[in-house]
Amino acid sequence: MNSIVTLYQRIGLVPLIIFGLVLGVLIGWLAPAAGIALGLLGTLFVGALKAVAPILVFALVIAAVSSHRQGSEVYVKPVLIMYIFGTFLAALTAVTASFLFPTELVLVNSTVEQIPPANLKEVLTTLLMNLVANPVNAIANANYMGILAWALVIGFALRQASDHTRGMVSDFAEAISQVVKWVIAFAPLGILGLVANTVAETGFEALFGYARILAVLVGCMLFIALVVNPIIVAVKTGKNPYPLVFTCLRESGITAFFTRSSAANIPVNMNLASKLGLHEDTYSVTLPLGATINMAGAAITINVLTLAAAHTLGIEVTFASALLLSIVATISACGASGVAGGSLLLIPLACSLFSIPNDLAMQVVAIGFIIGVVQDSAETALNSSTDVLFTAAADPKYAR
Numbered sequence: 001m002n003s004i005v006t007l008y009q010r011i012g013l014v015p016l017i018i019f020g021l022v023l024g025v026l027i028g029w030l031a032p033a034a035g036i037a038l039g040l041l042g043t044l045f046v047g048a049l050k051a052v053a054p055i056l057v058f059a060l061v062i063a064a065v066s067s068h069r070q071g072s073e074v075y076v077k078p079v080l081i082m083y084i085f086g087t088f089l090a091a092l093t094a095v096t097a098s099f100l101f102p103t104e105l106v107l108v109n110s111t112v113e114q115i116p117p118a119n120l121k122e123v124l125t126t127l128l129m130n131l132v133a134n135p136v137n138a139i140a141n142a143n144y145m146g147i148l149a150w151a152l153v154i155g156f157a158l159r160q161a162s163d164h165t166r167g168m169v170s171d172f173a174e175a176i177s178q179v180v181k182w183v184i185a186f187a188p189l190g191i192l193g194l195v196a197n198t199v200a201e202t203g204f205e206a207l208f209g210y211a212r213i214l215a216v217l218v219g220c221m222l223f224i225a226l227v228v229n230p231i232i233v234a235v236k237t238g239k240n241p242y243p244l245v246f247t248c249l250r251e252s253g254i255t256a257f258f259t260r261s262s263a264a265n266i267p268v269n270m271n272l273a274s275k276l277g278l279h280e281d282t283y284s285v286t287l288p289l290g291a292t293i294n295m296a297g298a299a300i301t302i303n304v305l306t307l308a309a310a311h312t313l314g315i316e317v318t319f320a321s322a323l324l325l326s327i328v329a330t331i332s333a334c335g336a337s338g339v340a341g342g343s344l345l346l347i348p349l350a351c352s353l354f355s356i357p358n359d360l361a362m363q364v365v366a367i368g369f370i371i372g373v374v375q376d377s378a379e380t381a382l383n384s385s386t387d388v389l390f391t392a393a394a395d396p397k398y399a400r
Contacts, residue, residue, distance in 0.1 A: 014250055020192035020259075027192075028199025042258075045190025048183045049264040054139045056176045056267055058151050060284040063156025063173035065168050075279060075394040079286040082232055082390040083294040089232075090224050090296035091268060091326035094303035097220050099322075103213050104309045120349065123332055142263050145290045152285075153264025177274070180267040186270075187255060190353040194258045198373060209373045210400055213308055216377055220300045221382045223248065229386060233393040244392055248272070248385040256384035257377045262291040272388050276396045286394075288388030295333035297379030298343035301368070302329040306350040309364045315354050325353055341377065343366040356387040 037142070045356035130138070130145040138146030158166060197393035251272050256265040266288055275284040303325060310317050317325075332346045347368065348361035368375065392398050 013184070014254070016188035016399065017191050019255055020188040020190075021130055021195055021254075023198055024195030028196040032200035033197035035200030038193045039131055039200075041189050041193030042045045042195075042197055043193070044189070044191065045183075047334075048257050048266050050142060050261065050265055050275040051174065052180055052183060053263055053266045054142050054144070054147055056270060057144060057284070057288040058139055058147050059169070059176045059279070060181055060205065060270070061148060061151035061288075062155040062158065063166075063170045064101045064281045064284045066072065066151055066158035066169055074281045074285070075212050076282060076285055076289075078236070079282070079290075079390050079396040080293075082236070082393065083290060084330070084334075085297050086229065086232060086386060086390065087296045088330045089228050090220070091299040091303050091329040093223055093228065093332075094220050095307065095322045095326055095328075097216050097223075098304055098307035098311070099317075101212075101216050102311045103216055103304075105213065105305075105308050107312070107360065107367070111162055112193045118330065120332060123346070123349070127334070136375055137182075144263065144266075144292045146286065147374075148288055168252065174371065174384060177270070180271060181361070184268060184271055191255070191258050204226060206383070210367065213304070213367075214374055216308075217300060217304050217371075218378050220304065221297055221378045224296050224300070225253075225382055225385070229389060233389060236393045237398045241393075244398065245389060247276075247394070248389040249381075251275075252388050253381040253385035257354040257381040260376050260380050262380055262384050262387075265380070266291050269384060269388045273391060274397075276388075276392055277397055278392055280397065282320075283391050286391045289385050290391070291384070293334040294390070295383055295388060296344070298333035298346070299326075299329045300382075301343045301375060302333060302346050302350050305344075305347050305364050305368055306354070306356075309347075309351055309361065311321075313356065313360070321353065325350060333364065344372070367371040386400060 024035070024038070027038060127145060128141050131149045132145035133141075133143050133151040135146065137143070138150060158169060207375065230241040230245050233244065252269050255268045256262065259265055269287045269291075270283065273287060274280070288361050306318060306329075307322075329346075329350060330387065332349060333343060347365050348358055351361035351364070352358075
């Protein structure tokens with residue numbers, strides 16, 4: 001057993017994940033029944049990540065705040081600025097791509113069970129109410145705004161506690177971090193199960209009819225990941241951004257692509273931030289916050305599908321209305337995680353800017369769910385990897 005563990009560690013996590021990915025595709029394609037059976041591995045892996053993530057965030061934030069020394073600087077503000085600015089640039093990129101590559105949709109009559117928010121006020125109200133949610137419910141429901149708010153308050157209160165008490169809190173946070181490392185060690189098996197199950201159940205035939213809209217969506221996300229984000233990081237750090245960009249995409253983006261959950265990827269990001277040697281007082285706050293408000297991928301999804309609907313219906317989109325759409329998408333995307341269904345259910349809100357009827361907007365949402373196996377995966381990979389990237393860019397280790 002020890003020799004197996006040693007070999008596992010020697011090969012490295014990322015090569016094993018890539019091997020699991022390739023093997024999962026082959027199993028799902030050649031033996032669909034086995035692929036569906038292996039899906040249990042993926043379900044268990046994502047379930048474990050989602051289960052441990054709220055406790056990890058709660059413990060780390062309390063430990064970081066309670067043990068924070070007066071005069072020791074944290075770097076949350078520049079990360080927040082990059083989050084908002086990056087999301088707005090993503091929204092503008094989506095608008096530009098939609099004008100350059102106008103796409104028509106074949107609307108479907110599928111029904112969507114979730115009820116979208118009626119207006120921007122409802123989205124923001126939900127986000128704010130999450131701040132004051134019952135802390136136990138916040139942890140149970142993975143409400144990261146509530147978890148952060150209560151962890152900060154409790155952490156500040158514990159600054160008056162004895163050194164022994166604060167030491168116990170730090171030890172508990174370390175223990176949860178160790179559990180996370182154990183869970184992440186099973187990532188290759190989890191990815192194997194997720195990929196095998198996805199290929200076996202869905203295949204990709206249903207996506208061919210939406211190849212153009214998918215190309216615009218994924219193209220925008222790749223442009224943000226490989227061009228816009230590196231420029232932001234280069235301006236902030238004054239260094240070549242690509243080694244850091246590729247590290248974040250490789251060690252955070254790949255896992256996020258297949259788990260399709262920013263919340264589930266928080267432990268992965270925390271582990272990566274620790275490996276990069278980032279400031280714990282900073283990343284313990286910015287990473288869970290980023291999983292809630294750093295939503296460049298969501299802004300792209302909202303704008304591309306909304307403008308595709310407008311083009312399909314022959315609605316003329318002016319520069320002013322496109323700019324307004326980008327602002328609304330930026331604000332709405334920050335509240336996407338507070339709404340069941342995420343970014344897709346914010347499309348009717350964006351469509352209302354162009355007086356597109358709600359029943360037609362919901363048909364666009366249904367298309368979003370059809371292409372979600374690619375759209376949601378790419379969106380989550382972009383969002384989650386960017387959380388670590390911008391946190392690292394603000395850290396003294398990388399910042400100028």
